[in-house]
Amino acid sequence: MTSLRRGARYAVLLLLTAVFVTPLVWMLLTSLKTYADAQQDPPSWLPHPFSGYGYDAIINNTANPVLRWFVNSMLAASLHTLLVLVTASMAAYALARLRFRGRRLSFALIVGTLFLPPTSLIIPNFVIAERLGWIDTLTVVVVPGAASAFGVFFLRQFFLSIPAELEEAAVLDGANQWEIFVKVLLPLSKPALATLAVLSFLTNWNDFLWPVYVLFSPERLTLPAGLGLLQGAYVTDYPVIMAGAVLASVPVLILFVAAQRHIIQGVSRSGLKG
Amino acid sequence: MADVIEVGAARGDAPPRAGRTRRRSATQRGHRATPYLFLAPYLVLFLAFGLAPILFGVWISLHQWDLQLPNRPFVGLGNYRDLFSSDSAIYGDWWSSVRATGIFTLFATPLLVVVPLGLALLLNRSFPGRTFFRAAFFAPYVLGVAVIGLLWRFLLDANLGLVNRLLGAVGLPSDTPWVTDVPWAWVSLVGVTVWWTCGFNAVIYLAGLQDIPAELYEAARVDGANGWERFRHVTLPGLRPVLLFVLTTTILASANVFGQAFLITQGAPGEQTRTVVWRIVDEGLRDYDVGRSAAMSVLFALMLAVVSVVNFRLFRHQED
Numbered sequence: 214m215t216s217l218r219r220g221a222r223y224a225v226l227l228l229l230t231a232v233f234v235t236p237l238v239w240m241l242l243t244s245l246k247t248y249a250d251a252q253q254d255p256p257s258w259l260p261h262p263f264s265g266y267g268y269d270a271i272i273n274n275t276a277n278p279v280l281r282w283f284v285n286s287m288l289a290a291s292l293h294t295l296l297v298l299v300t301a302s303m304a305a306y307a308l309a310r311l312r313f314r315g316r317r318l319s320f321a322l323i324v325g326t327l328f329l330p331p332t333s334l335i336i337p338n339f340v341i342a343e344r345l346g347w348i349d350t351l352t353v354v355v356v357p358g359a360a361s362a363f364g365v366f367f368l369r370q371f372f373l374s375i376p377a378e379l380e381e382a383a384v385l386d387g388a389n390q391w392e393i394f395v396k397v398l399l400p401l402s403k404p405a406l407a408t409l410a411v412l413s414f415l416t417n418w419n420d421f422l423w424p425v426y427v428l429f430s431p432e433r434l435t436l437p438a439g440l441g442l443l444q445g446a447y448v449t450d451y452p453v454i455m456a457g458a459v460l461a462s463v464p465v466l467i468l469f470v471a472a473q474r475h476i477i478q479g480v481s482r483s484g485l486k487g
Numbered sequence: 488m489a490d491v492i493e494v495g496a497a498r499g500d501a502p503p504r505a506g507r508t509r510r511r512s513a514t515q516r517g518h519r520a521t522p523y524l525f526l527a528p529y530l531v532l533f534l535a536f537g538l539a540p541i542l543f544g545v546w547i548s549l550h551q552w553d554l555q556l557p558n559r560p561f562v563g564l565g566n567y568r569d570l571f572s573s574d575s576a577i578y579g580d581w582w583s584s585v586r587a588t589g590i591f592t593l594f595a596t597p598l599l600v601v602v603p604l605g606l607a608l609l610l611n612r613s614f615p616g617r618t619f620f621r622a623a624f625f626a627p628y629v630l631g632v633a634v635i636g637l638l639w640r641f642l643l644d645a646n647l648g649l650v651n652r653l654l655g656a657v658g659l660p661s662d663t664p665w666v667t668d669v670p671w672a673w674v675s676l677v678g679v680t681v682w683w684t685c686g687f688n689a690v691i692y693l694a695g696l697q698d699i700p701a702e703l704y705e706a707a708r709v710d711g712a713n714g715w716e717r718f719r720h721v722t723l724p725g726l727r728p729v730l731l732f733v734l735t736t737t738i739l740a741s742a743n744v745f746g747q748a749f750l751i752t753q754g755a756p757g758e759q760t761r762t763v764v765w766r767i768v769d770e771g772l773r774d775y776d777v778g779r780s781a782a783m784s785v786l787f788a789l790m791l792a793v794v795s796v797v798n799f800r801l802f803r804h805q806e807d
Contacts, residue, residue, distance in 0.1 A: 219614070222609065222614070223616075225609065226609060226616075226620050229606070229609075229620075229623075229624065230620060230623045230624075232682070233623050233624050233626065233627060233682065233686070234623055234626070236627075236638055236639070236642055236649075236682075237626065237627070237630075237638075239638075239642065239649055240634075240638050240641075243641070251647070252647065254652065255652060255655075255656060256649065256652055296532075299528065300528040300529035300532055301529060303525045303526070303528060303529060304525065304526050304528075304529035304530070306525055307522045307523075307525035307526045308526075311521065311522040311525065312522070313519075313522035313523065316522070319526065319530070322533075322538060323533065323537075326533075326537050326538065326541070328795075329541065329788065330739060330742070330743060330787065330788050330791050331743065332743060332763075332764050332767060332784055332787060332788070333540075333541065333544060333784045333785065333787070333788040334536070334537070334540045334541070334544070335767070335768060335771075335772075335784070336544055336547065336767070336768075336771045336772075336777050336780050336781045336784055337539075337540035337541075337543040337544040337547060337781065338536055338540050339771065339772055339777070340543070340547065340554070340777060341535065341536070341539070341540065341543070343554070356532070356536070357535075357536040358536075359532055359536075360529070360532040360533045360535070360536040360537040362533070362537060365529060390521050390525075394525070415629060418631065419630070419631025419632065419633070419634075420631070421631060421632050421633045421745075421746045422745055422746065422764070422768060426768055426772040426773070427772075436633075437631050437632075437633035437634070438633075440633045440634070440637055441633065441750065444637055444640070444750070449644075449647060451641050451647065454637055454641065455637075455638070455641065457637070458633075458634045458637045458638055461630075461631065461633065461634050462630050462634050465629050465630065465631070466626070466629060466630075468629075469622075469625075469626065469629040470622075473618075473622050473625075474618075476625075476629075477621065477622075477625060477690050480687065480690050480691065481690050481691050481693060481694030482694065
């Protein structure tokens with residue numbers, strides 16, 4: 214009876230896994246086909262022959278410099294993540310551990326913006342970025358989004374959970390606040406910092422709407438923004454389009470596999486307390 | 488200087504103080520400016536790109552503000568009036584996009600509340616392979632909307648797509664226009680979104696399920712409650728705050744739908760799947776009419792605020 218139920222559970226789970234994973238496998242397999250092979254009806258699952266045609270087309274394409282987009286995305290997501298970690302952790306430290314006039318107000322304002330639809334910031338941020346001369350630069354995909362209210366909130370909650378006694382010892386050793394922050398609090402917060410880093414990187418790497426509208430020059434695009442162009446250029450040449458999609462997926466899938474436990478815990482924890 | 492004094496106090500070199508003052512000194516050691524210095528880098532970003540834009544957006548919406556024209560006359564609520572008066576040029580487009588977003592949200596939200604709950608219940612008990620399945624269901628969420636969009640545009644292609652070909656292979660109709668006609672376009676957009684994001688909600692449910700004390704289930708079992716009754720009387724009440732959270736965030740996320748429609752249906756048929764966010768950014772960032780676009784943003788934010796308030800109210804009433 215129980216083994217029957219267990220069998221049924223696994224059957225359902227495997228079926229669902231197929232639903233979730235098959236499209237991704239199809240993306241990978243198509244990226245390894247030739248143009249003619251991808252047009253076969255009925256389609257074959259495995260490419261025959263395995264072909265580098267799709268990847269060849271995107272790498273040796275000067276009109277759509279996909280590798281350049283990849284590098285742009287890497288740079289943008291890394292700088293963005295660094296900026297979020299530094300600014301959010303410092304602010305969170307002040308809000309969690311220090312007393313100062315305006316503390317409650319600043320925290321309330323920061324948390325308040327968490328409840329705003331992101332859409333409401335897009336138009337004014339575009340006008341601001343334009344005045345700063347940032348449109349169509351790397352800066353515009355790195356900086357504005359780094360004002361992470363979520364990051365501050367998330368780290369502050371984590372810092373509050375660290376016992377203050379650990380810092381008292383550092384005070385006795387004569388450490389100043391910067392030293393306490395860097396040498397005591399940050400090392401104790403590695404899991405939270407890692408979670409925030411991964412989430413920030415994923416968000417920036419995957420961002421689509423903003424880069425599509427604030428970047429124009431082909432050599433300045435991020436990978437997601439460029440993929441749209443690729444679709445326009447290769448309308449039904451799916452091996453090429455899927456090769457681009459694979460290129461955009463691989464870094465985040467690797468990051469996900471490496472940090473899976475952290476991401477999922479980070480999501481559920483921040484979700485419930487948000 | 489002040490640093491030294493404060494640290495000295497904490498060391499106990501200074502005369503003993505009352506407990507309350509001592510506690511204050513523990514959290515207030517250091518120069519008075521120190522907290523602000525810690526806050527400053529973030530605050531610059533936050534003021535420039537988080538707080539000021541909110542007010543600036545309202546300000547822009549009160550002007551006839553075209554990025555390509557030098558003059559920006561103040562028009563008061565003129566932009567808002569245009570959105571509500573049927574003889575304005577933007578009226579039809581705007582409300583058609585509100586309708587599109589409404590349809591999407593209405594169908595996506597219930598599925599994204601219920602399906603992930605089912606997944607979470609399946610995964611809640613510990614059994615070999617649980618981590619693998621959890622990762623498999625969550626994996627699509629890690630990919631960006633650009634990848635998801637391109638992938639499903641391909642899979643749903645009426646002729647070359649895997650979906651129609653698989654349907655044909657098992658003897659079902661194989662010529663469904665998934666991305667070019669309604670209602671199929673809606674089925675596609677909602678279906679893809681559920682596939683893409685339901686792992687996220689499932690993870691939140693899982694965390695909620697783990698917070699329900701096992702003793703409650705034991706007690707229900709002793710009282711002779713069957714599986715459905717335990718779900719009805721233990722699981723659901725225990726999940727109430729999580730359900731409210733999932734419902735609210737899902738409505739907000741669904742209402743902000745953009746990339747799927749932009750890439751998969753490309754607005755088709757006609758402009759029927761062109762959503763509010765798409766309309767807003769096109770008006771402002773493609774046609775450079777930021778005044779009108781900002782008015783749309785403000786109106787849209789107000790609509791979502793109303794939905795959230797109603798949502799909270801309904802939930803509270805149910806509890807009474």
